[in-house]
Amino acid sequence: MAISQEISYRLERLILDGGLAPEQKIPSERQLAARLGVSRAVIREALHELQGRGVIETQHGKGSFVASMVPQTDTVDDHSPLMHLFEGHPRTLYDLLEVREQLEGQAAFLAAQRATGADRHRITKAFRALEDTDPLSNARSDHSFHLAIVEASHNPVLVHVLSSLKNMMLMTVQASVANLNPRQEMRKKIIRQHRQLYESVISSKPGVAQKAAMAHVRFVSDSLREMEKDGAQVIRMPVPPDGSAQHSFQSL
Amino acid sequence: MAISQEISYRLERLILDGGLAPEQKIPSERQLAARLGVSRAVIREALHELQGRGVIETQHGKGSFVASMVPQTDTVDDHSPLMHLFEGHPRTLYDLLEVREQLEGQAAFLAAQRATGADRHRITKAFRALEDTDPLSNARSDHSFHLAIVEASHNPVLVHVLSSLKNMMLMTVQASVANLNPRQEMRKKIIRQHRQLYESVISSKPGVAQKAAMAHVRFVSDSLREMEKDGAQVIRMPVPPDGSAQHSFQSL
DNA sequence: TTGGAAAAACTGGTCTGACCAGTGGGTTAA
DNA sequence: TTAACCCACTGGTCAGACCAGTTTTTCCAA
CATH class of the missing domain: 1.10.10.10 (Winged helix-like DNA-binding domain superfamily/Winged helix DNA-binding domain)
Incomplete structure (x- = not known):
């Protein structure tokens, strides 16, 4: 070495x-x-x-x-390689949401098809918790809810892929919670979307569940984009050097 | 800084x-x-x-x-957690195809929207190679073709996720090539599907491209299922590492 | 002609010593 | 007292050399 x-x-x-x-x-x-x-x-x-x-x-x-090992409380794992790729590159947030929209949609579809009694119980529990929690710990609840659905898809590959993206997912969830939830009308919309997703999964309506999940992620993505356009600070992080997209070393 | x-x-x-x-x-x-x-x-x-x-x-x-995002995904050894999923669980092949259907569909959609001139050139090149190659090396060509489309999606997260699944993807591709291609009518269908995917991406029709990609993967999956039901031995074997995807640094 | 060993041309790893650039403390002059 | 300055720190960058693995090329011998 x-x-x-x-x-x-x-x-x-x-x-x-x-x-x-x-x-x-x-x-x-x-x-x-x-x-x-x-x-x-x-x-x-x-x-x-x-x-x-x-x-x-x-x-x-x-x-x-x-370094002061400070906010280990609700902070995602900093050691994840992709986390650093992600920080300060807001575009990646939307790239991830793009993929998430697809995968969450599929997970919801499959969950609505395949969820067992135990799955439904877990999903229901997570949903209840989501309704009760205060906005502060909401990021975790939100993520847990989505995770319960993913696991109910009974597709190990899907579960694995999404868990690999867990940290980044948490980040997007966190971003949405932190930025969107405080706005009352946004919060209501999101709650309604969650309920729609929950009910369609529980009542075994794959198509509806898929659409609901995809619409939810899409809504979050669009809302964040909208807010960012209005000058809001979506991701907090020291601004990386310049902004031009480098597609090869030639431009470096 | x-x-x-x-x-x-x-x-x-x-x-x-x-x-x-x-x-x-x-x-x-x-x-x-x-x-x-x-x-x-x-x-x-x-x-x-x-x-x-x-x-x-x-x-x-x-x-x-x-570095690979998902640890050890690229090593063919059984040290890979993903590879371990396969052991004794033939169903995982179909789980992967399930996920692939979704992601390839999205990649095709985005590629049709965002492909640059260089992207189109690479895709075309891969498609030509796909038409010319003999069935033996076809697994590689097939994978390269799909990979070119994925990269044209310009979504780094999507690219990384699919790259991390490379070996498993190669496995499914190989399974399809080895089992489906020899059957003349199957082979013709697949060729037609590829052409459809290619043309819709090149002519910038996102919706069509997405449907084509998803239908293609779905067809492969269904066909394999059908064959397996008929008692055929579906091949599931790891594939040795390859030497493709080197184009990004060519500009040096 | 072909095999295979030697040589050359890469790759990263380490060292040296120099100089630039911020920081902070202390001395000095107003 | 206070402001200015100097100087001894700190990290940041550079140049060129050499060592240590790896890969490619060369070329001679079988």
Whole structure:
């Protein structure tokens, strides 16, 4: 294994084992290089790796610091590779919603066909929870509801694919909840859509369920787009450099 | 923002917008450095950051590669969780075809809407190859054709999802080719379906393209089911890795 | 002609030492 | 006292060299 990898692992372990507290300053690159007997380059590479993982943060002229592992409460898994591709690239949000529309529609269709008694019970339970919860914890409830339907499709591949996208899904759900729910009329529409989806699945109407699920996702997507057009901040994140679409390295 | 950060963002963006498939090779550090007009050091730092996020993987002496989103999906070994789904569950083949029907339909729809000149050229090329090839190598051609359409959808999420399912997709394609193609009448139907899909995408008819793609997958699935019912042995075998999808970096 | 080993041309990994660019503390001059 | 400046930190970038694996090419011998 490369030296820079070893060093990044050692530093990470040091941090995780409590040797270094959040907010604490890490020795300077030159100090680390001297202390570990390697060049500054490998130190920098190791630090960049930790930076990529969100373990540390670096400030020009000041130094590197252990990242404060803050909002682990309702925050999605930051270690998911795609999460980072997603952050700051709002277009991907809509790409995901595009795919989600299709897959959720199919899941609803199949669920309406295949849901067993146990499935229906789980779906009903999730739906009830969705009705009761306050908007704050709503993202989880929302996701749980959709997940229950997906699982009722009894298609392992579908379940696997959607669970692979779980983190990103949570993100879109979160975006919709955070941005759409507060608006009363939006919230009512979404509740009605959920109810429609729920009832069509439970009453075994595949076609209706599919349309309902797709319409729901589409509605969320369109609404977010609309709000964004009005200047609302849909995704919070440091703005990435420029905006032109690069389709090959030529344009880099 | 630091140059290395910018570059890591741009590379991320490129991976998404270019729809670079997992396992695809990234230009060498020296090439990137020359092309972007920066030192090799910043390239290495940027790559280490992406490495930390699990977006890419690097191998000494070989190069850096886009990491697969779903872990180990591309390894033919049974270490893959997806492959494990197949064992003792022949139904999974049909589950996959079920999902494929939906996603391929969507891909065709989007491709008909968004395909650029370059996309159309690639699709046409793949289609020509599909017409010419002998049934033996047909599985590859078939898959390449569908892949070209997926990439023309310009939805990175869709591309990544389908790429991650590559091996399983190849499996279904192979199953169809091996079992369906030899039967002359089947083969003709499939060829007609492909042509229909091709023409509707090229002539920008999203709805028609979607229906064509879905009907095609559905036909394959139904036919396989039918044959299996008749006692035929439907082939389900992993396919060795391929060497396609290298076009995104050609512009270098 | 063909096999296969050596050589060359790649790839990433590390080192060195220099210089640029922000930050902050301390000294000095107004 | 306070404002300006300097200087010693910090990270950021660059250049060129060399080491260490991998792949391709070359070329000689069987």
